[in-house]
Amino acid sequence: MIGKIIAGSSFAGTVGYVVKKQSRILAAEGVTPPNVREMVQDFKDQTLLNLRIKNAVGHISLSFSPKDSVRMTDALMLDIAKEYMLRMGIMDTQYLLVRHLDQPHPHCHLVYNRVGNNGQTISDKKIKIRNAKVCRALTEKYGLHFAPDKESVRRERLREPDKTKYEIYDAIKAVLPRSRSWEELEKHLKAQGIRMRYKYCGSTNQKQGVLFSKNGFEFSGSKIDRQFSYSKLNRHFTQTQQQTRYWATLAKGFHAVIGNYRSAYTGLFGNIGRSGNKGQVDADSINFGGNIGTLPLPPHDSPVGLSAAQLQRKPGESPKEHIARITALLNSVAEAMAIAAMEQKCRQRERKTKMKL
Structure with missing residues (x-):
């Protein structure tokens, strides 16, 4: 099981993407399916309770291994998603849970309002760290497989900036086995249009991070993949x-x-x-x-x-x-x-x- 935090700028775009032809609504709270416009308006109305939150759209996809397809019924997926929300602190707020049917691996999308039912804020502080811990715990609890990994992601379906991030990931993965030093890695990546630069500790010459850029996007090594952080590459x-x-x-x-x-x-x-x-x-x-x-x-x-x-x-x-x-x-x-x-x-x-x- 893997959870992916997805940036969303509007409920209209997010709900419109989530509720599509090959999908099935598993649960909803505080919104009225299946009409997209009505659900979007429900989400927007609640944001008026807390105008201090600039972006109230919460969007997380939960993906499971194809190996879990046989046992991944709607009921089980719903149980896992609800426990995920509880552990992540996504409570007392509107949400929409939709299962997508267009991929070989089972997955669902959770759309929720970061403005709670009483105007409280649903925190996104350290959300990626918390997400990784919760997914790992639920994977072990339910006896699931960790999937899909980066090798299983369908590149042709990606949008920016994920499209470029995966291009950099694939490039590093390919040239790293024949790169014996930072200089060789930089040379191989430069040939593919990927630039590399370092982050330094304060005003010193001590390197503490590495960044890769292409197509106008720049990512730290650890954001591309944990194995590509500066410390792990240096090791x-x-x-x-x-x-x-x-x-x-x-x-x-x-x-x-x-x-x-x-x-x-x-x-x-x-x-x-x-x-x-x-x-x-x-x-x-x-x-x-x-x-x-x-x-x-x-x-x-x-x-x-x-x-x-x-x-x-x-x-x-x-x-x-x-x-x-x-x-x-x-x-x-x-x-x-x-x-x-x-x-x-x-x-x-x-x-x-x-x-x-």
Whole structure:
């Protein structure tokens, strides 16, 4: 379940949008459906009780996952909407609740008067924060799914400024995986007509926020999506750079141990070659490809054991874990071969000494 706070400037436009052909009125209080003009006039009349409220239009859409479609009856949707209103403090005022039938996911629109029945103000202070908490609580209480997410929103139906906001969201989502720094992100977005600037702490050079603009609209990163706030993007780039350094260290260690392994192998078994080449031995091997190529494996009758299966990536093993594991394995095998080569030379010297005697 997701609640979306929608800005509305007039009851005429809001009620006219909500009550349409593919819709069904679930409940109404203080207004007389189904005539739109009469309901609009009812809303307007009550605003006269409190002229200090400049915009008395309250409009919230409540959306549910397509996975909840089967169980989302009108009765259940109405129960959830009424509990939502109670928790949000939307009480003792006019409201209209309409279910829309034009989307694959169940959803309804709540239109209410911010001027209460007694002229009191229905507060919208921190409404987005309260909305998120209430939706999360009701989703858990009723065993619902969180949906639809941003990926499920039909872009072609959006109006400004949401249309541009989603364009920026899609652009950041697409280029972020190949952006290793703020500079690279800015470069990729600029190519798509999106500008980026920072918010600073007071008069200092300390960055505390980021804003993205396009088509004359500007949004903070967190307004586009929570994962695009300055702090989360900065953490992403820090982790990306750390991973890059780690990969470089891992690759350097892997290539170093490959060299040690080849040297130790040659010292113990001699060069590798095809059958019939004098001074060379045949051996099983594994091909790593790239700059490493084929790596020989110790013969089966060798005291040093290593198989191709041991060097293969295990199920569920990440590339980093794989490289780290086989680096340690090859290192231990190289050390074992180096020790075996030294012992072999000692035995050869002893035999020569005995022959001389």
